[in-house]
Amino acid sequence: MELFDIAVVGSGPGGMSAAAHAAELGVSHVLLEGSPKHSNTIQKYQKGKHVMDTPARLPLRSPLKFTADTRENILDEWYQGLSATNTNIRYNSEVSGIEGSQGNFVITTTSGDKIGAKSIILGIGVQGNPRKLPCPGADFEHVQYQLDDPAEYNDERIAVVGAGDAAIENAIGLADRNHVTIINRKDEFARAKQGNLDAIMGAISDGKIDCQYESNPGRIELNPDDESRYLFVLNTPTGEVAIPVDRVIARLGAIPPRKLVESFGIEFPNDNPASLPELSAKYESNVNGIYVIGALGGYPLIKQAMNQGYEVVEYILGNDIEPADHPLLVEAFKGLPYDKSVAELLVYLQQSSPIYRDINPLTFREFILDSKVQYRAPGDELCVSGEFTDTFFVVIDGNAFVSLPGVGEFHFNRGGFFGEQSLISGRRRTATVYAGEGCVVVETPRRTMVKLLSSVDEVKRVLDEAFILRALHSKFTPNTPHSELTTVVQDSGLKMFDAGEDIYTQGTSGDEVHLIRVGSVTSIKQAEEHEVITSYLPVGHYFGEAGALGDGIRTDTVRANVRTETICLSKNSFLSLLEKDSGMRQQVQAHVRERLTVEAKMEAEPRGGELMSFFMREGLGEGTDVLLIDESLCVGCDNCEKACAETHDGNSRLDREAGASFASIHVPISCRHCEHPHCMKDCPPDAIHRASDGEVFIDQEACIGCGNCVRNCPYEVISLETEPAEKPGLLHWLLTGKGPGPGGKQKDPSQDIKKAVKCDACKDRAAGPACVSSCPTGAAMRLNPKQFVDLVSSRVER
Structure with a gap:
């Protein structure tokens, strides 16, 4: 059995870069590729695809060249680079098992070959495990998860599902010869590279591609008017929309080949199928001697993976080099009151708050480069009440504080965060927050936070819990310590309602109370044969309290004006909140009486309700x-x-x-x-x-x-x-x-x-x-x- 100093599994950008660097250094190595050609994932890109070299600000470290170009040109240049460096690559060598320990690993391939290695670099990526459409009809013949050559399709009606780079590139590639609709479950293309964002918006603008925003796959069924085609039924905020299609191409991303990776002894932090292995700053997994780079490590961009391939070989050889983004981070950390290296400071920042702790350390570097880390003098305004700003703040050291009328000062200490209400609701800042002594904060723009919330479930969970806690505290129990609201927060939930959807209807039974987090609602009374709008409630207002305080029979219909999200409280949780602060129950009862009086006026004078409806x-x-x-x-x-x-x-x-x-x-x-x-x-x-x-x-x-x-x-x-x-x-x-x-x-x-x-x-x-x-x-x-x-x-x- 051959024994190599380094075995690289997978010839993607990271794996090729690692093996080529080992080759140029004269290090004993082997690059194992399961397919007949190098870089199998890039080989599967659609023909003629333009591959971008983002992030542009990041320098490239690799013996292999890489600049933005077509798929074909890039693959050819890599092939030449592998030949020029005499990289020892073995094709059709799919790895099925890894045993042993650092210095004495044994790699087994599906053909039964055994290869020895002192250290192993995994660059196998995740693209071999695409996510499937989660709807009935997803197993129809013309539902696919890959597009090889857009030129193979002509005069078809094609739905492309997804909002990432792959979906955008597929849609644009198909648009010249077909009628293409791209399905985006969000209201924007938040995850796309800037070049792809510009391209898809230009295509939509020019009418070359249709776009269905805020739409989710409902089902795929045979078209009753033409059984050679399908109907792709989408769930949208205004109801179901059926699109006639010949083909559906779903680009929903991919999940790690977890079963295989776990068989190597590598551990994952939780049961989430999309979770990634936890790695050290030098890309080493929990198994000493096995390193993970590229998409499997949380960095799917080509340039990042190639840099990691170069760096990981240096780390294995015992060379303590700085990552490629080190100079950028040095610049970002200028002016901070710390005597720490960049690596030490990144760890310090990430350990500062629960918001950051579940972010992959490599992803966190990019997150910090998108944010501002700054020391602020005591008394500086960090955000101002009444302003429409939507950045998000985390306190790294010192403190920040807000003065609450009738309550006093509330302090955000190390790990505390604020700004989530404006970030989520789109409304004005509700308070002015000042820097205290020794205040160091990270300020993150909305787009970066939205991207983080959509990709890291734990961050969204922490932020949602904080939002619920603070909203309930400020609205119902301003004098109660946060620690006493834990049970109520855990029993509360978030509910989403589409525009025009009834949250509850007049005459029905129900005692849940809703506090509006995003959007607005109207209260409607049924008067003989027509409806009368009796009140309008925006973000920060609550409704349903009359049912919780009374017999549970709804006296009105409440309808979402726009897409609306609420914090939903059970009757018991709501009543327990009112008991925590003296006089709060009386205040809520007075609020109910006031609202009923206004609604009675509106009901008695329907013209007012008609004016509200007009508005x-x-x-x-x-x-x-x-x-x-x-x-x-x-x-x-x-x-x-x-x-x-x-x-x-x-x-x-x-x-x-x-x-x-x-x-x-x-x-x-x-x-x-x-x-x-x-x-x-x-x-x-x-x-x-x-x-x-x-x-x-x-x-x-x-x-x-x-x-x-x-x-x-x-x-x-x-x-x-x-x-x-x-x-x-x-x-x-x-x-x-x-x-x-x-x-x-x-x-x-x-x-x-x-x-x-x-x-x-x-x-x-x-x-x-x-x-x-x-x-x-x-x-x-x-x-x-x-x-x-x-x-x-x-x-x-x-």
Whole structure:
């Protein structure tokens, strides 16, 4: 039996890089590949696929070359590199077993060969174990989990399921010859590389690919109108949608070959099928001498895997080199009050909080590079009450604190975190948090946190529990220590409701209480043969308490206005909360009486309910700053439009005459500044932002005019416009009459570059929105959800 210093299992990017580096160093090695060709996973990429070399900021360490190129060119260059380094590769050598210990491992292949090795590097990846569609009909003949050559398919209706890079690349590859629909269970492509994100959004924008957002596979069945085809039935927020298809290609990722890896003695941290082995900073598993790199270690990107292949050989040889991202982390940690190496500081950061402890250490490095680690002076504002910011904070050292009226200061010490409510709900910050003594924090942007929440279940669980605890504490038991709420939190749950779905209905039995975490609801009473909306409740409000305090019979119907998530409490848990703080039960009872009084007024005057219903249809249920015009006061002067144009370089951001009206209240075409802005989803250049005061605005320098925001906005408040040429001055216009007057535009006909424009609520104007301040009669008003509820109430009382 041959004995090698290093045996590498799997000739993916990491395995090839490791074996090639061993070869160039003259180290005894063998590279075992189960298929007839190197890099089997890349070989299975669709023909002509463009392979990206992300992350671009990371340098490459490997004797093999790698730059962004087609699949074919990259495979050919790797083959030449393996030959040039005299890498000892054995094809058709699939590994079936590993026995022994460090210095004396015995590897067995499926053909019965035995190979000895002092150290083993596993680079076997996970792509051989694709996730299957979890729905009836997934076993039909034309449901597949791989796409080899898009050119093989012509004039077919194809559904591609998934929102990752593989799904996007398959969809784009098929789109030239087929009608393609991509199915995304989320409302954005959060996990895609930037290049793929730009490509898929461009294809959707150009009409080359259809996209079904927030959709999950329901079932696949034969098409009754054409049995040679299928119907792919999707579950969406508005109900079932059936798509006629010839073929379904599911790219749902893959799970580790756990049974095989465990047979080598390698342990996994939990029973989750998607979990990965726990590794040291030098990629060593719990089995001394067996190292894991690449996707099986949590790093699926090619450049990262190739770097690991180079580094792991150095580690095996006893060389203590720094990882390739070390200089980037050194820069990220500048200014911190620690005398620690990068490796020591990463461990220190990850051990600081339960949010971080279940993140793969290698993934954590990338997470930290996407975040800001900073020391903040005592008294610095970390986040400000009322602002629409959505970054997430973890305290690494020292403390941060918030002052709560009637309660005093609440401190976030090492490991504490905050910002989850704005991150999840999309609403304003509910408190100002200040840095205390010795405060070091990690501030993470929303996109990075969303990616983390979707990939690490334990992080989502910890964050959800914290959200529930803090929401219940602030709403019902502000004077009770958190430690006394553990049982209630464990008994509580999160429930999701689609837009238009009834959470419960009038006359039914039920005593659960709901606290709104995301979205909004309306309360509806059945009056003879029609419904009357009696109240509107946004994030932070609760409902159902009357049933818990009374006989359990629902006196109204509660319906989700938009996709809504609630914290659901049983009657017993709710009543136990009320007993913890003196006087809280009386406060809730008073709240019930107040709500019943308002609902009685609305029920007695159905016009108020009709006005509320009108507001819901017009998007005020998800808006945070909506322009309304009281037509009983409006004189039609158009000062609002002219002032808007003057403020925005000649491009008015509102259309006063357009839009719907009801009971003298008019909703013109103008941005609602939604709590979860539709326009911000899938903006390729990330040009749409939310200011700290809530204004949603477009960075004109970054906008590329793709039109995605125009299509995503359900209220038609965004348009693509050319930039107006410089206008003549007012005096010139008065004297000559040439050129547009105040509020007019002067476009350069030769300029055809269009960019997206929309209302930004005059965020940089000290006097506030020009449309409101220019109105001579006070007809124009901008309202938040609480204010428009007050408006409805005032109309009912007239």
